[in-house]
Amino acid sequence: MTNEHPYPPAFRSGDLVSVSGRLGVSEAGALVPGGFDAECPQAFANLEAALRSVGATRADVVKVVVYLTDIADRDGLNRVYEEFFAEPRPARTCVGVASLPYGGVVEVEALARVRDV
Numbered sequence: 001m002t003n004e005h006p007y008p009p010a011f012r013s014g015d016l017v018s019v020s021g022r023l024g025v026s027e028a029g030a031l032v033p034g035g036f037d038a039e040c041p042q043a044f045a046n047l048e049a050a051l052r053s054v055g056a057t058r059a060d061v062v063k064v065v066v067y068l069t070d071i072a073d074r075d076g077l078n079r080v081y082e083e084f085f086a087e088p089r090p091a092r093t094c095v096g097v098a099s100l101p102y103g104g105v106v107e108v109e110a111l112a113r114v115r116d117v
Helices: 036-053 071-084
Strands: 010-013 016-023 061-068 091-096 106-113
Touching: 010 036, 016 036, 036 071, 036 106, 061 071, 071 091
Parallel strands: 061 091
Antiparallel strands: 010 016, 016 106, 061 106
């Protein structure tokens, strides 16, 4: 798997941040072993890294979209989501899909708003 893509991990325009879909891949660019239970927390860690790359944090996130290849993993997603985001948690959509890039089982994208303090 290559990490070369024609788009950035995150893009900031003013106070708006859009994070491209994050898979459960390691820094080496390969899916972490262990299926959903390993990929899901890694995907959220990758989301956080993408947010930081443009000066945002998880607290700035207002909307998350999660794609699952097995919608039965939704309960596991909810556990990771609750651990990752503090109250009040951002809005979220969960979508079942037939497949994801590189054979991943979960992909996370987000929209954030960075407020000047």
